[in-house]
Amino acid sequence: MLLSIENLRKCYGTPDGSVLTVIDVPAFSLDAGQQVALCGTSGSGKTTFLNLIAGILLPDEGRIELDGCSVSETSEAGRDRLRARTIGYIFQTFNLLQGYTCIENVLLGMSFGPGADRRWASELLERVGLGRRLDHFPRQLSTGQQQRVAVARALANRPKLVLADEPTGNLDPASAAESLGLVRETCRENGAALLLVSHDRKVLGQFDNVRDLADINRAAAGPSAGEAKP
Amino acid sequence: MSLLQIVLRSLRQHLLSTVITAFSIALASGLLMSVWVVKDQARASFTGVDSGFDGVFGARGSKLQLVLNSIFHLEASPGNLSWEQYERIAADRRVATAVPIAVGDNYHGYRLVGVTTNLFEVEYREGKKYAVRDGYLFNPKKKQAVVGSFAADRLKLKLGDTFHPYHGLIFDENNQHAETYVVSGIMEPSNTPADRVIWIPIAGLQNMAGHDAETASDVSAVLVKLRSKRSGMMMNQEFNLQGDVMTFAWPIADTMSKLFNKIAPVEMVLRAVALLVALVAAGSILASIYNSMNERRREIAIMRALGARRSTVFAVVVLEASGIAALGALAGFGVYFVIMSVAAWFIRQETGIVLNPLEFQPVMAWAPLAMLGLGALAGLVPAAKAYRTDVAENLTPIS
Numbered sequence: 001m002l003l004s005i006e007n008l009r010k011c012y013g014t015p016d017g018s019v020l021t022v023i024d025v026p027a028f029s030l031d032a033g034q035q036v037a038l039c040g041t042s043g044s045g046k047t048t049f050l051n052l053i054a055g056i057l058l059p060d061e062g063r064i065e066l067d068g069c070s071v072s073e074t075s076e077a078g079r080d081r082l083r084a085r086t087i088g089y090i091f092q093t094f095n096l097l098q099g100y101t102c103i104e105n106v107l108l109g110m111s112f113g114p115g116a117d118r119r120w121a122s123e124l125l126e127r128v129g130l131g132r133r134l135d136h137f138p139r140q141l142s143t144g145q146q147q148r149v150a151v152a153r154a155l156a157n158r159p160k161l162v163l164a165d166e167p168t169g170n171l172d173p174a175s176a177a178e179s180l181g182l183v184r185e186t187c188r189e190n191g192a193a194l195l196l197v198s199h200d201r202k203v204l205g206q207f208d209n210v211r212d213l214a215d216i217n218r219a220a221a222g223p224s225a226g227e228a229k230p
Numbered sequence: 231m232s233l234l235q236i237v238l239r240s241l242r243q244h245l246l247s248t249v250i251t252a253f254s255i256a257l258a259s260g261l262l263m264s265v266w267v268v269k270d271q272a273r274a275s276f277t278g279v280d281s282g283f284d285g286v287f288g289a290r291g292s293k294l295q296l297v298l299n300s301i302f303h304l305e306a307s308p309g310n311l312s313w314e315q316y317e318r319i320a321a322d323r324r325v326a327t328a329v330p331i332a333v334g335d336n337y338h339g340y341r342l343v344g345v346t347t348n349l350f351e352v353e354y355r356e357g358k359k360y361a362v363r364d365g366y367l368f369n370p371k372k373k374q375a376v377v378g379s380f381a382a383d384r385l386k387l388k389l390g391d392t393f394h395p396y397h398g399l400i401f402d403e404n405n406q407h408a409e410t411y412v413v414s415g416i417m418e419p420s421n422t423p424a425d426r427v428i429w430i431p432i433a434g435l436q437n438m439a440g441h442d443a444e445t446a447s448d449v450s451a452v453l454v455k456l457r458s459k460r461s462g463m464m465m466n467q468e469f470n471l472q473g474d475v476m477t478f479a480w481p482i483a484d485t486m487s488k489l490f491n492k493i494a495p496v497e498m499v500l501r502a503v504a505l506l507v508a509l510v511a512a513g514s515i516l517a518s519i520y521n522s523m524n525e526r527r528r529e530i531a532i533m534r535a536l537g538a539r540r541s542t543v544f545a546v547v548v549l550e551a552s553g554i555a556a557l558g559a560l561a562g563f564g565v566y567f568v569i570m571s572v573a574a575w576f577i578r579q580e581t582g583i584v585l586n587p588l589e590f591q592p593v594m595a596w597a598p599l600a601m602l603g604l605g606a607l608a609g610l611v612p613a614a615k616a617y618r619t620d621v622a623e624n625l626t627p628i629s
Contacts, residue, residue, distance in 0.1 A: 056535060056621045077539055084537020095532045099243030111231035112537035
């Protein structure tokens, strides 16, 4: 098993002094190479859930184990290392560094992990159809092309798990379908598991394994579920 | 991609503010080096120039004025000595060489100094004597002149040229003398105040038409080389402490040191201002990076999300600040060279003292290093802000 989650809870204080539980997941798991889509409405805690798995946020309770490492118990440096080597993250807004070219964005991700490998970075960008755009800056690319750079960057360190947060949220339907296919295919080629969250039915329709976040996250299902920002 | 490459990308991304901030560092570093070098080299040059003499005899008065007038060819003469007094000095067994000089005329602001030819036998620096580059030394009995290299260059005087001297030390076109002098020689550059002087026979200056006939044999000062240091001490006792006829400026370097000691507080103020400018420049690094931190929080959060450690983003910001300081310190040498070239030109023009901007001084090492250190220190505050950046909060809106 690649990812195992037990009794995960994440709460936030609200301005009126009460405590809002955003994540309450009794159990969740993912096998190596498995591709799972999570559906959930806005405010159901999708991003928080992914951030907890990535070690960007720390849970208040519970345990997350990824590739034999306890994400919730390891040090911050350990979580940074895990993120750099084991996880690839595709953000909804792509989060490309605007001052870096396509290849530099990919190389940057590598430099925090096993080390920059220009050949592999070029190969990845070639694979996502940006072989002729290596030295272009994000502002010189279309939204779909930026998303492809984000995919290449997420796969650059040969991660065991790719987290994708609404990866097609900013794309038109045609680009979204193409892009999603690319993400799934490249993950499969690289042996990476994929955990994708989306509320787009067309996206979800492409997955065999679709889980409703409300079934996993009791906080999303309950009456207290709502928007919360850490 | 190494840490250094990340820093370089960041500097490139914020190119305008990088260049502006580095420029302010360059100005500060250049100014700091210039102030130190001008001060140190000027002191060393002024106290080091004795033109090969141990002391100067002159009329009763200020030693500093006497030295400035006779060695540096600045200032007016404090008064005259008679020819008999000169002969007595020259005949003194404690004196190895005595060279009388007479001043009081100029040619377009460059002063004429009447002198005997034995000046050209004295080593103004070890192994160096004043020498004629083109032409020959003046004939003491003729109206001939040997022009210092700098003066010749500025006045565009060549061998065989003729000129009419002007009365006084300050050029006044209404005070032209009738005598005509011929340039018999141009001197080799000596990098001393002598380069700014037009040397003529002492009798020529003493007997210039319009000068007081009664004082025609007087001299302005007598430059002496002594046989021993003890002689100087004895003569100082005899002429300065017991006597009241002449002033004996000895040793020459001491007289100039006293001048610099008097203006030491001014130098300190200049240094303090230069240091303050350096601090302000370091502050500009802090302000420049700190102000950009808000727009960079997202970038930092992205790097952290990709696996960068807090210490990495901290180091990136400190290195970025150090990088700006390093660029500035490097460019500071250019600023220094420009300032020093102008300062050296001006000082040479006004005093004949030559400063060498390329001569290594300790400040050329410590000032850039200090700017680098200040830059790194200035980077600590924004680096701490980067270190504390909350990843989740700055990464993307939470759904």
